[in-house]
Amino acid sequence: MIRFDDASVVYGGGVRAMSGLDLEIGDGEFVVVVGLSGAGKSTLIRAINGLVPLTSGSLEVTGRQVNDLNRSGLRDLRSEIGMVFQGFNLVDRTSVLNNVLMGRLHSVPTWRTILGRYPAEDVAVAAEALDRVGILDKARVRASQLSGGQRQRVGIARALAQQPKLILADEPVASLDPPTSHEVMRYLKEISAELGITTLVNLHFLDLATAYADRIIGLRAGELVFDGPGSECDADVFESIYGRSLTADDTMEKQAAL
């Protein structure tokens, strides 16, 4: 479970990226966070795994107070949280399998990592993760040789290899074309449902959000402005989140048609 209590984040330049947030996300939920860029979507996600520290308030994730964690406590927390990135964040020069094995680093002894000799059971976990996203056959290929959609599937497999309780996806489809975006969203949704992994996805396309979310959270200028099921989230609600009427740029289908 994730619980924000009057949580705020103020960046160095005085920018309030999160202000007085109260939010509870239960186990196994598939939540999509929407909002304009700069509304605090990335801050919300990065606060959960401690990449961005809270300025005030409290945040509890899988039974831990994130603010109170020291370096090794943070590593323990992060090992339970898989993260999927907009830019995939793969190491291009190494194999797909090595990239996925990065998800096992927390449980593999450091000396084995240094020698590159991963235990067989960790390789098995990585292979299973690759199989789940349908690219096990690419395991020995260099990451740089894959297409965008395949690269993001490697990103998902890497998160999955952590055997996480929670997956955070920060704009996972922003670098992909519409069909590939749907494919990636389907994988995220399927994994969350089948393995019971709580999942938070940042999106800025509204049609994608309503198509996949069990629950939508709307952010505007760091504040929570909407929290409800995807079915309740109509054009009026979106206008309140975006602070203006919708344009073709806000939905992926219409933008693709342009």
Added chain:
Amino acid sequence: MTAATERLPTRLPRSRFAIGSAIGAAVLTVLAGRAVGFDLSGLITDLTRPNSVVEGLLSPDWTQIWSRRSRSAFIETLQLAVLATAAGAVVALILALYATEYGAPNRAVRVGIRLVNSVIRALPDLLWALLFVSAVGIGALSGLLALFFFSIAVISKLTSDTLDGLDQAPIEAALAAGASTTEMLRTAVIPQILPSYVSFVLYGFEINLRASAVIGLVGAGGIGERIQFFQGRGEWDKLWGLVILFFLVVFAVERISTFFRRRLV
């Protein structure tokens, strides 16, 4: 003249700083030449005047190439260069990695390592050799130590420059997966820099081979000691024979190393 040419914005004025620097450099060159008493005609007469050094160059003693003592000096030089490069490369990689912000999140550690790096880089090869010759005595061990530190300087400097231009995204991914600093460096950083690093190690080996001739002059073992020996006895023909042999070896090593380095990057 077309309309577009007329609407072309006017050229930016040349930077005064650039003009000033160019004039400054020219003035300094002339002043330096005067200060050391440079004279082209003097140089030519001195070089063409008969002397034993130049005569030796014209008739080098090729037998040096097959002489047993020169050969063993050569083998010693190669051994020094290989050992020093291998050991120096490992230490250089560690020093370069932990001198970065992501390698050493703790500021004190980072500043400490950077200080060590600057000190090692500040000393030239000959000074390292002098230092160790006086510390551990004349011989191959002092040469080995000198070249070891010299390799660290060269390889860690070049590797650090590569580390500056690194893709930070995989680092974020490794940290988000709960990796420790060392695990992150091994999985997210080293694969990125490996080709350049191997290329720098080969380059370090080339430089060490050349430096081994210089450091031998102060008694740090290898081919340099043999050159020094012939110089002391005024046996210029033998000295030049040796130098030509040295040239051939360095040239061959450089070709081979360049061949491999092209393949890497």
